[in-house]
Amino acid sequence: MIANVKQWKIPAMMVLAPFGMLAAEALSAIGPAKAQGATRQQLAHAAHTLRAADSAHLRYLSASGSLLYEEGRASGTLPGNMRVHFDVGATFSGSFTIYTRGGTITGHGTATPHGAGVYESFAGSLVVTHGSGRYTHAQGRAGLYGTFDRNNYALVVQTTGTLRY
Amino acid sequence: MLLMVVMLCACLPAAAQGTSSASLGAKFIPEQLGRRTTLEFSFSFSAAAGQVPPPLTQIELRYPDNLGLGLSGLGLATCTSATLEASGPSGCPPNSVMGYGQALTGIVLGATPITESAPITILRSPDVDGHLAVLFSSEGTAPVDTRIVFPGLLLPASAPFGGLVSVGVPLVPTLPGAPYISVIWLHATLGPRKVTYDEEVNGRTLAYTPKGILLPNSCPRGGFPFAAQFDFFDGSLSNARTAMRCPGHG
Numbered sequence: 001m002i003a004n005v006k007q008w009k010i011p012a013m014m015v016l017a018p019f020g021m022l023a024a025e026a027l028s029a030i031g032p033a034k035a036q037g038a039t040r041q042q043l044a045h046a047a048h049t050l051r052a053a054d055s056a057h058l059r060y061l062s063a064s065g066s067l068l069y070e071e072g073r074a075s076g077t078l079p080g081n082m083r084v085h086f087d088v089g090a091t092f093s094g095s096f097t098i099y100t101r102g103g104t105i106t107g108h109g110t111a112t113p114h115g116a117g118v119y120e121s122f123a124g125s126l127v128v129t130h131g132s133g134r135y136t137h138a139q140g141r142a143g144l145y146g147t148f149d150r151n152n153y154a155l156v157v158q159t160t161g162t163l164r165y
Numbered sequence: 166m167l168l169m170v171v172m173l174c175a176c177l178p179a180a181a182q183g184t185s186s187a188s189l190g191a192k193f194i195p196e197q198l199g200r201r202t203t204l205e206f207s208f209s210f211s212a213a214a215g216q217v218p219p220p221l222t223q224i225e226l227r228y229p230d231n232l233g234l235g236l237s238g239l240g241l242a243t244c245t246s247a248t249l250e251a252s253g254p255s256g257c258p259p260n261s262v263m264g265y266g267q268a269l270t271g272i273v274l275g276a277t278p279i280t281e282s283a284p285i286t287i288l289r290s291p292d293v294d295g296h297l298a299v300l301f302s303s304e305g306t307a308p309v310d311t312r313i314v315f316p317g318l319l320l321p322a323s324a325p326f327g328g329l330v331s332v333g334v335p336l337v338p339t340l341p342g343a344p345y346i347s348v349i350w351l352h353a354t355l356g357p358r359k360v361t362y363d364e365e366v367n368g369r370t371l372a373y374t375p376k377g378i379l380l381p382n383s384c385p386r387g388g389f390p391f392a393a394q395f396d397f398f399d400g401s402l403s404n405a406r407t408a409m410r411c412p413g414h415g
Contacts, residue, residue: 064199065231065381066327088235090297090321090328112295113235116243116261150238 050163052077052142058084060153070155074098078105078163084155088148092122103133105163109144120148128163138165185210185218189226189405191391194358196412198384201237201377203264203356204228208393210349210403217271217278220345221334223396229389229409230327233379234319237356239263240289240299241375249302249314254286260362261288266353268303270346272339281305281346285353293318301332309346313337325390336398345398384411 054076061069066088074082078100086094095108111124124144131138142161149155190207206226210218228234244257254262266285271278283305290298297319304312317332337346357377363370388408395403 063233063236063379064383065379066233066235067231067381068236087231088233089230090319113297114292114295116240116289116291118241150236150241153236 048163048165050077050165051161052163053160054078054158056082056155056157058082058155058157063153068094068153070153072155092124092148096126100135103131103135105131105135105138107140111144111146113148118150120150122146122148126159126161131165135165138163140164185212185395185397185401185403187211187393187395187403187405189391189393189407191389191407191409193378193380193389193409193412194354194356196409198380198412199382200380201357202380203354203358204232204378205352205354205356205358206391207352208348208350208395208405210347210395212349215273215276215278217273217347217349219347219397219399219401220336221348221395222336222398223334223394224332225329225394226332227322227326227329227390227392229385229391230325231381231385232327232389233381234328234355236376237378238362238376239356239360239378240297241362242289243291244288244300245290246300246314246316249288249300250312253304253312254288254302257288261290262360262362263287263289263299264353264355265359266351268351269349270305270337271349272344272346274340274343279308280349281307281309285351287353287355290316296320299330309339311337325385326392380412 054074056072056074058070058072061071063069068086068088070084072082074080078098080098080100082096082098084094084096086092092111092113096106098105105128107126107128109124109126111122113120113122115121122145126142126144128138128140140161140163142159144157144159146155146157188209192205193202194205195202212218240261240263242258242260244261248256264287266287268283268285269280270283271280283303286302288300288302290300292298299317301315301317302312313335315333315335317330320329320331322329334348339346355378357375360375361372362375363372388410390406390408392406393404
């Protein structure tokens with residue numbers, strides 16, 4: 001399972017609790033000229049912009065080499081279950097999928113670990129690349145912060161950013 | 166007599182230090198895919214008869230991708246170079262030790278090569294510019310009583326490598342006018358072998374062995390690749406590569 005992730009070459013870290021602060025601010029971000037030429041469906045796809053701040057607590061499922069597979073609950077603007085593959089290398093890199101009620105949100109990210117000790121903090125960024133269901137056209141970026149427990153490999157992740165779908 | 170030797174050395178340093186070729190060795194202990202392991206690596210430098218290699222100034226060791234160093238449970242504490250220089254490895258937290266080794270160094274005094282074996286301890290140190298940092302401590306006793314501390318950084322590396330350890334090796338003077346110490350070979354381990362950590366459980370301190378480097382469940386094509394570049398004081402470079410054959414499953 002983890003070997004597959006490797007092939008993705010995911011750079012970065014992980015998890016993104018989906019986007020954190022999705023504080024929900026639905027903006028109609030499409031300009032009038034563009035909107036006139038767009039279909040109703042296209043408008044729907046671009047009509048939502050969420051500013052989000054979320055967090056996730058992930059537990060270790062399996063590992064192979066430096067690749068970890070984890071799963072857990074994300075809470076915040078886009079609550080759901082999250083699955084993450086990530087590479088604990090000189091930098092952290094990985095991919096994630098959040099399973100929400102309305103569909104999935106998928107992306108990847110990278111982060112730089114800091115400090116020593118059982119709990120290692122990290123900071124970086126993530127990109128949402130696609131989704132399914134309500135989030136089929138999901139795209140976005142977010143800051144990525146958290147801690148990694150080097151004893152049991154548990155991750156706590158916080159994200160703050162913007163999601164368009 | 167000593168003065169004569171020193172003068173002779175000062176006159177003939179170039180003749181005593183020849184160009185060098187390097188070899189690199191690496192193996193996992195135990196060798197089982199999907200299991201925890203200790204990485205053992207070694208360098209050696211050849212020189213013409215009666216000579217020693219030029220003094221080493223820099224090592225870059227590239228290690229394979231997907232090697233679970235970050236999941237090894239090693240380096241849970243840090244030690245500073247100031248502590249190491251003042252007290253040696255025994256002054257550092259036990260949970261900062263990441264491995265042990267041995268180095269053989271030498272100089273040529275007159276026409277006589279003199280060698281010295283010194284134990285090495287590898288310890289985690291505070292991060293530098295966001296990179297995981299380590300310290301190498303080497304303590305020789307005879308014929309030269311010296312303690313050397315030198316730093317290393319874990320840096321990203323391009324495929325097929327997962328990262329590299331960049332180590333700056335200091336020049337170690339010997340006698341006035343004599344050449345700097347040369348490294349002839351070095352063996353070291355990175356992993357839980359012979360390493361003991363402490364943890365607090367219900368107010369009691371218990372000893373345990375760290376988990377160790379996690380090997381992947383599958384082997385890279387061609388084995389696990391390692392590569393090293395060595396920079397010498399005379400400006401020369403030497404490169405060495407090796408690939409560890411694929412071990413079986415645990």
